[in-house]
Amino acid sequence: AAVFKQYPAAIFPCVVQIPIAVAIGVMLHRKGFGLLMPSLLALGVMYLSVIYGDSGFLGGINAAMAGWSVWTWVVVLLGYSYVASVLPVWTLLQPRDYVNSLQLISALALIVLGLVVAAFAGGSEGSELTMVAPAFNANPEGAPMIFPFLFITIACGAVSGFHCLVSSGTSSKQISSEPDARFVGYGSMLTEGFLATLVILACGAGLGLGVVSAGGEALSGEAAWAERYASWGAAKGLGAKVGAFVDGSANFLITLGLSAGVAVALMGVLVASFAGTTLDTACRLQRYVIQEIGRTLSPDSEGLLAFLRNKHGATIFAVVLAGAMAAAPPSGQEWGLENAGKGGLILWPLFGATNQLLAGLSFLVITFYLWRRGKPVWFLIIPMVFMLITPVWAMYHQLFLSPGWLVGETPDYLLGGIGLATIALEAWMLIEAFRLFPKAKGVLEPELVEGDVLVSGGD
Template identity: 60%
Template sequence: MPTLAIALGALVLYILAYNTYGKWLGQKVFKLSKDSLAPSIELEDGNDFVPTKKGIVFGHHFTSIAGTGPIVGPALAVMWGWLPALLWVLFGSIFIGAVHDFGALVVSMRNKGKTVGDIAGDVISPRVRLLFLCILVIALSLVLAIFGLVIAVVFRLYPQSITPCLIQIPLALIIGFFVHRKGLNILIPSIISLAVMYLSVAYGNVGWLADLNSTLAAWPLMTWVTFLLVYSYIASVLPVWVLLQPRDYINSLQLISTLALVVVGLFVAGIFGGAPIDGIRPPLEIVAPAIEPNITAKQLPLIFPFLFVTIACGAVSGFHCLVSSGTSSKQLRCETDARFVGYGSMLTEGFLAVLVILACVAGLGLGLTHGDEFLTGTAAWDAQYSSWASSKGLPAKINAFVTGASNFLQTLGISAIFAKALMGVFVASFAATTLDSACRLQRYVVQELGGCLIDLKLRKLPEPEKTQAGLEARQTSWLTNKHLCTIAACLIAWWMASLPSAAGKPAGTGGMILWPLFGAINQLLGGLAFLVIFFWMRRKKMPTWFIAIPTVFMLILPAWAMLYQIFIAAIGSDLSWIGQERWLLVGIGISTIILEIWMIVEAIGCWRRTSDKTDCI
């Protein structure tokens, strides 16, 4: 019953938060209006700026921000105890994460769909724009490199997920054509798409398809990464309605319906017990400690600050500001839809993180195959989470969630084979939608960075001539060409992913070395986005008290975690470590910290120059 009570309590809390705090932000703080002209309508170009129904944008936004972050983070963080993880997810998502996403979306819509990085130059200083864009390039390169490897790893772990994920691509192209070009009502395509995707899970690993999946799963990691980045390039340069938007939408249908099945399975398990084992339904119980008492024995790092960067996307994530300001702000056709998409999507992701926690600490206890043994209860927990070192690998974290969640599904009479296939598709699809969205976002950022370089070149011209010359140069320069910018983004990510972990190791094994930095840089990006939102609201003379504390919190904690990882936990006294396989991790970490400090110094200078709280440029 405690498991059931937690799930129900979290759902009620999120509904209340959306209709109280979220409503207050939309109506009283941001003062959203149906009469405001949305960028998607004002700047409609049929490519990036495309007016779209809020339900479809929600699907794109939710699947893009979620990725595997709210799965792998909570699945590892429960080692400190399920209670700290749960509290950080609940209160972090409501008061920090959802405010961050909602704020970034509104600020972008009020600034003609510009990204947060570009807006930083307007509200703080032009130099900050360049600094922030550099940080965004680093962060998105990490996302592209790591998530390309993550999908490859998932396909190796669950070959049965390959065919269902590949089928989504032609399905999305068909949906995009008939809905956008032919004006077909979205209901019928939605039902057909959902049916096809579930059928692909049921029959996508039968006969010759099983042989195909096995062959594809055996591909080297870098072959998969190359294939995925080529796909991401195509998805990035095509008009958003052709592939990215419909694929994210139909993905959201499957993912949200799967979440609903997991919730129903959890409730059935809570009331009647899990799937029968030797004719007996085991009770659903939390088999993990509320707070881990054996921190030293399990070699856990410091809970403060590492809990708050281990769980990123489920509570707050800087990557979300790029989705809000990079793609979603260019698609919403009405300003009042921003609360549903920005605030609502983050709460949905928070609920996903709650389900991940419950799957790992309760669902896992319903049955786990460990070697040649089938374990239940605390024995299953101890086998899966014996130590930090054995649990922090990507396969271990994914397996804990997939096993626990599939146990919930099996209580509904769903076979173990179908349940695990469905959850494998669930994880791979989330990662894939993040990958193609991140590639498009990186293209925007590289183009904006190219625009900054063009502005520097033209800075000595008089203002009217400079503005006109800048516009013309952005349309013709190779620095802002969408194909060249996207290719550059993909090549950088491919190079980062291809590094070996050490001499003699295969390509691709070193890319995951960057994973420890992902959470810290992701959270740090959230702090910097909060800083931009804070200064924008300050210039507009709007109340800022509710984001002041989250801004400071999200600037200090990730930097602390990153410095600890680089200089204490990793390097220690052996400086030769830098020159071996981890030089890229150290270099990226130090560069990011320097850029953060520089940006904060610029912001402090702006604050001092604007005691009257007017324009700071």
């Protein structure tokens, strides 16, 4: 929601992606088309929507929708998430992710090309491309200790627990054969690592080609970088982080002859699209988890929680829970419609730690999988231990060391409570793992019969 309000020109292109995705799904799975022609048409329509999607009447629509309250956007996006979660995966989620992959690959190519041009020809205003971010900054104002916080950053190109959820919940249902998992999984991590490198270049060098300060002053070089990263507080907040990447990478695209408006819109669409596809994928994964809980608590399809076994009931539960969380005001702000929809930002400080903690638990699952089959597990032990200890260490620091979530002048009990619950759940899983590990070797999982399958491949 915040991205759409920050970059209104991204609204119409992102909306257009939905009918494009549905059309691709129908063409591939119902009409028997090959992949090439729908892909070219989708890419063409998508870029036309970026170039012309903020002009005239469409620009007015973007401006009107950007004026919606955050809560209105939350309701609309959660409604979309519900629809995307309950539809068969081929109708919307899969083709929309495919459209986003086309967009990512083409945008990466444009950024790299712009980077090369800027390296030789400089920026549009004649500024020289150089790494304006300092190589070393031993004591940034207001920043936490580099260890362990360096290892709980959102490093999806290196290690990501959320990717493990996606691979088991959606990717595994879409690959044609098991050997494809290595290419899809490892290849996507390499691609995201490459994207992360370009993000660093955009924020560390691209900003130096020129930005406009909050006061309207045109800045370049180190002054432009300092405008966004003068202190830890200056870069605080999701909007500041997204804005640094969008503006820096847009500067690369401008060197290719694109107008500033189109370049910013294209990068805004890139960010908003991936936020959207993460939203609907996360909702579907949450639905799977809730359905599994429902089947465990109500195995005979009876009882108070039996509705959670149904995909609609599970998705509604997930959406309502997310909506309730979003409705909560950020810490220190009053309840009210003006603050409704910002509650998701409460959990933002936890995202990096929980993501990496989930990666550690994924290592634990993989270790058990190999151990039960008598395979070597020694190469997993060190990264598993590191990824289980480091996030908890960081969360302990954030919880109890002043100014922490549970100590200091303005404690955040909601955030602190969720952090404590996360640590408790990890401890529970580790205790169970230590208890079962000696007994697990050679004991394979029972084979699933057709009635035991939780979700079919087309769901």
